[in-house]
């Protein structure tokens with residue numbers, strides 16, 4: 001199931017001042033989702049009154065989406081821990097699969113919560129560049145806002161977040177339009193058809209996410225745009241990477257995750 005075709009509205013917390021109303025209007029304009037006044041009503045009452053399937057709620061502390069059961073909001077999740085480990089000199093499976101170095105350019109075609117993009121941005125540093133593409137307008141808007149404003153982390157993590165550029169777009173369209181060799185690494189982490197139960201961040205993203213499967217046409221477009229390599233994340237026991245022609249797989253032997261690599265040369 002995905003969110004396309006569902007009725008979503010933007011609203012604010014109960015006592016919203018002009019700052020929150022302005023932010024709600026900005027998010028409404030970015031997503032194309034209309035804003036409705038909160039008028040002292042509960043979220044349940046709003047959902048019922050407008051016969052809506054979901055609400056984007058703009059509060060001072062956070063901006064979140066809810067459909068009445070799950071809540072989706074930006075948080076850096078395991079990225080912070082991964083950055084701590086990288087700082088200690090430990091290996092990160094994704095960074096190793098990307099062979100990523102400071103100053104390089106990464107195109108993250110499936111931004112999601114932006115956790116992988118954040119780790120990539122930390123490694124590429126201030127002379128590098130990470131562009132994240134996300135086709136779900138609500139996910140793109142909430143993660144963009146979160147990346148700009150989240151401040152419960154170290155300076156290095158915050159700077160890495162702020163450097164990430166986020167574009168709400170279908171990666172098929174962008175990949176087809178970019179010149180060859182424009183990014184050192186093109187990264188794809190599509191929704192797994194069989195979800196990992198442990199990943200609560202991704203589970204809250206599921207109702208909003210684009211679930212279209214990765215095709216060999218997309219990986220061919222990605223390889224054209226990559227200067228060095230294309231990296232695709234998938235479940236280790238799935239067949240998708242082999243079906244897509246990835247012969248080179250990496251990842252921890254005990255990890256449920258594998259990374260497929262297509263080298264440019």
Ligand SMILES: C[S@@+](CC[C@H](N)C(=O)[O-])C[C@H]1O[C@@H](n2cnc3c(N)ncnc32)[C@H](O)[C@@H]1O
Pocket residue numbers: 109110111112113114115116117133134135136139169170171172189190191192202205208209210211212
């Ligand atoms: C598994 S999540 C990515 C998680 C991400 N790597 C992270 O660290 O948070 C996949 C994301 O890719 C998005 N997506 C899927 N197909 C897409 C497409 N064609 N263009 C852009 N984004 C897409 C989904 O909406 C979803 O948010």
